[in-house]
Amino acid sequence: MTTLFPSVGLVTDSTGYLPAETVARHGIDVVALVLVADGEQHIEGELAQDQVPGILRRAKKLGTSRPSPAEFLLAYRRAAERGCEQILSIHLSSELSGTVEAAVLAATRSPIPVEVVDSRSIGMAMGFGVLTAAEMVEDGAGAAEAGVAARRRAEDATLTFCVESLDYLRKGGRIGGAAAFFGTALSIKPLLGIDDGHIEPVAKVRTSTRAIKEMVDRSVAAAEACGERGCEIAVHQLDAELRADEVVEALRVRCPAGTPVEVYPLGPVAACHVGPGTTAVVVSPRP
16 A cells, blocks of 8 residues: 555655656655756756756866755755655765765754665666665665665666767766776767666667667667566657657667656756766666
């Protein structure tokens, strides 16, 4: 039986890129990260998607800022005021941001116990884990149990992405094993992925068309590997709508029948590190 007012409050950050209606339906409190472009701050969720590519391209200096512990503490207090007895706080990989650290610091001052989960991922690879946790707490699960399930689903997800340029990864310092691509021919189009929270190289090909085909092939294989368990697929894009549409069409044709494939935006904080023209696919096995 679903609990109308769960005893566990659910908090996450803006890099899951969950749709607003989904957040509202599950009562999820989203704490925003910030894009910093030439010293100007842009709060994620308050910046129109079509403004992001231009800001990234024009800026001479780019960076991101994690939420402060005080912002997390406010979210935790809101949960307590709603009558929650516990909080589950799920966030992007600690290898990509200090957000988990800020949440842990805030948890020490929270009026109710907080379970902080490092998803070791980002985007809907984390977002699907958050949704699994939301469904579990609505059915009466505790924060620890739902947190384990969320972390497991995020870890089980396959996230691959194709970037137009490695310049943004280089500037942001979030390159991980992708550093192996630096110094290669300018014509190389890298395919990257997330492995245990790190950005790592998956493949390198000579054209964008081949990179997209490789990404689709790998995503289809990941979906087929789920077997009867099934999966959900998210396609993220920034300033690459036509390419994303082609990816969605290919996935819907080639993946097992009934596999949902939906498009989600790529917000400014993630986009800061990968740049305009990025397309990504998340294959998330169902729990």
